[in-house]
Amino acid sequence: MILDLIPDSARTAGLGALMKGVGKVTRFLPIPQPTLMVGPGSSGRLGQAIAGFGHRKILIVTDAIISKLGLLKDMTDALTAGGAQFVVFDEITPDAPIPLIERGIAFYREHDCDAIVAFGGGSSMDASKVIAVAIANPHKPLRSLAGYFKGFNNPVKIYAVPTTAGTGSEVTVAAVISDPEKRAKMVVVDTRIVPKMAALDPNLMTGLPPAITAATGIDALTHAVESYVGNWTTPYSDGMALSAVGLIFENLPKAYHHGKDLVAREKMALASTYAGLAFTRANVGYVHAIAHQFGGRYHTPHGLANAIMLPHVLAFSMSAITGRLAQLALRAKVADESDDDDTAAQKFLDAVIAMNDALGIPRHLAALKEADIPLLAKAACLEAETGYPVPRYMSRSECEAIIRRVLPPADEPAAKPARKAATKPAASQTDGQPATPAARQRAPRKKAA
Numbered sequence: 416m417i418l419d420l421i422p423d424s425a426r427t428a429g430l431g432a433l434m435k436g437v438g439k440v441t442r443f444l445p446i447p448q449p450t451l452m453v454g455p456g457s458s459g460r461l462g463q464a465i466a467g468f469g470h471r472k473i474l475i476v477t478d479a480i481i482s483k484l485g486l487l488k489d490m491t492d493a494l495t496a497g498g499a500q501f502v503v504f505d506e507i508t509p510d511a512p513i514p515l516i517e518r519g520i521a522f523y524r525e526h527d528c529d530a531i532v533a534f535g536g537g538s539s540m541d542a543s544k545v546i547a548v549a550i551a552n553p554h555k556p557l558r559s560l561a562g563y564f565k566g567f568n569n570p571v572k573i574y575a576v577p578t579t580a581g582t583g584s585e586v587t588v589a590a591v592i593s594d595p596e597k598r599a600k601m602v603v604v605d606t607r608i609v610p611k612m613a614a615l616d617p618n619l620m621t622g623l624p625p626a627i628t629a630a631t632g633i634d635a636l637t638h639a640v641e642s643y644v645g646n647w648t649t650p651y652s653d654g655m656a657l658s659a660v661g662l663i664f665e666n667l668p669k670a671y672h673h674g675k676d677l678v679a680r681e682k683m684a685l686a687s688t689y690a691g692l693a694f695t696r697a698n699v700g701y702v703h704a705i706a707h708q709f710g711g712r713y714h715t716p717h718g719l720a721n722a723i724m725l726p727h728v729l730a731f732s733m734s735a736i737t738g739r740l741a742q743l744a745l746r747a748k749v750a751d752e753s754d755d756d757d758t759a760a761q762k763f764l765d766a767v768i769a770m771n772d773a774l775g776i777p778r779h780l781a782a783l784k785e786a787d788i789p790l791l792a793k794a795a796c797l798e799a800e801t802g803y804p805v806p807r808y809m810s811r812s813e814c815e816a817i818i819r820r821v822l823p824p825a826d827e828p829a830a831k832p833a834r835k836a837a838t839k840p841a842a843s844q845t846d847g848q849p850a851t852p853a854a855r856q857r858a859p860r861k862k863a864a
């Protein structure tokens with residue numbers, strides 16, 4: 416790989432400039448947006464609308480838990496009342512693997528469908544998107560659809576009903592599935608896979624278990640933050656990201672503790688969609704690059720992987736994004752106007768750590784193994800370097816060090832140095848170790864460069 420031959424410092428400096436250049440072009444790329452229906456009962460209203468479109472037969476793609484919980488009922492009742500034919504494929508598992516997608520494709524063909532309702536979390540929505548591209552491009556092997564605009568023909572029409580408030584996939588140009596042979600995630604990007612319509616129905620989310628509420632909510636926060644601090648921002652993506660951050664800080668703890676709070680659930684659903692709109696334009700960064708490796712190798716739930724890594728990547732990037740983090744702190748209401756940027760940015764990082772703790776997010780990734788870290792870091796760096804407009808690029812060894820911080824304590828070869836680092840807040844500004852509030856009290860704060 417040619418990137419391996421270029422020294423780290425030159426590579427990361429050049430990449431920054433290159434990515435900024437690419438961003439000047441992508442900001443003009445037209446990205447369609449779905450018509451949104453919002454509020455309790457909106458999945459039924461969407462079903463009513465779809466029934467009027469005259470499809471021959473609709474494939475509803477979902478997972479067995481959603482099916483058993485009866486969450487499809489409002490939608491299917493409305494389809495039936497409107498005279499629409501549909502079949503349900505409810506076999507989706509988290510990070511749907513390629514063989515499962517192939518079964519979905521076969522099911523679609525067997526039932527002679529002509530549209531898809533993507534009903535569920537990101538895994539069901541993304542599986543639907545890939546099925547839609549594959550059906551329209553039957554001569555392309557599934558793996559060859561990975562990457563940007565790989566399908567020649569327009570995908571099948573998709574309508575979306577998210578049942579988690581996290582991925583924002585109902586409005587994004589991306590679909591993430593998994594390739595079990597490579598033990599890696601596979602990403603399909605195409606502006607034509609954005610659903611035509613979507614329903615944000617909080618009634619469907621009241622039974623979402625607290626741990627999934629937490630992890631998916633932090634996924635949405637990560638989308639908002641990574642898009643806001645990257646180099647492809649636009650006034651539109653900034654507005655969406657700021658709104659999402661405000662809504663998440665106010666409503667995620669409520670949705671976590673009081674799952675039946677419909678208002679908090681609806682606001683989280685909106686936040687997830689806003690964050691999706693932000694990052695589908697301005698992209699994500701190292702948190703996602705690393706989280707995708709955890710998901711591919713260990714099947715770590717996507718939101719959980721992001722939540723564990725977010726504080727560490729923010730700490731690494733802090734010197735390059737102090738002003739942006741300060742803005743986020745104000746919107747999250749964790750800092751006030753009288754704080755200088757350094758103080759406000761640090762308050763934002765502290766608030767992210769505190770929110771993770773309050774939501775029961777672990778600080779370590781139990782499955783992570785020291786021996787895997789070099790490969791994970793290499794793959795994460797490659798993903799970031801070839802796709803993400805991050806504010807500060809990492810060398811491979813910096814990325815390894817950041818991943819090493821989330822090793823479970825028993826596997827930590829350097830358990831002592833890690834504990835020592837936690838008492839050394841200056842490190843938080845330079846090497847990716849987030850300073851805890853307690854650690855900062857033990858020593859004076861270093862001003863961010």
Ligand SMILES: NC(=O)c1ccc[n+]([C@@H]2O[C@H](COP(=O)([O-])OP(=O)(O)OC[C@H]3O[C@@H](n4cnc5c(N)ncnc54)[C@H](O)[C@@H]3O)[C@@H](O)[C@H]2O)c1
Pocket residue numbers: 478480481484486508509510511535536537538539541578579581582583584587588589590591592619620621622623624627631634710717718
């Ligand atoms: N396309 C994008 O833009 C995008 C963005 C971020 C993440 N992703 C991808 O999305 C996937 C993760 O999606 P996710 O975090 O939504 O999780 P998920 O779809 O994998 O669902 C997680 C679990 O929650 C359950 N669940 C979902 N909704 C429920 C509900 N309302 N009540 C009870 N249980 C419910 C599911 O059955 C499942 O067991 C990953 O593959 C990730 O890479 C895609």
Ligand SMILES: [Fe+2]
Pocket residue numbers: 582634637638703717721
């Ligand atoms: Fe994500």
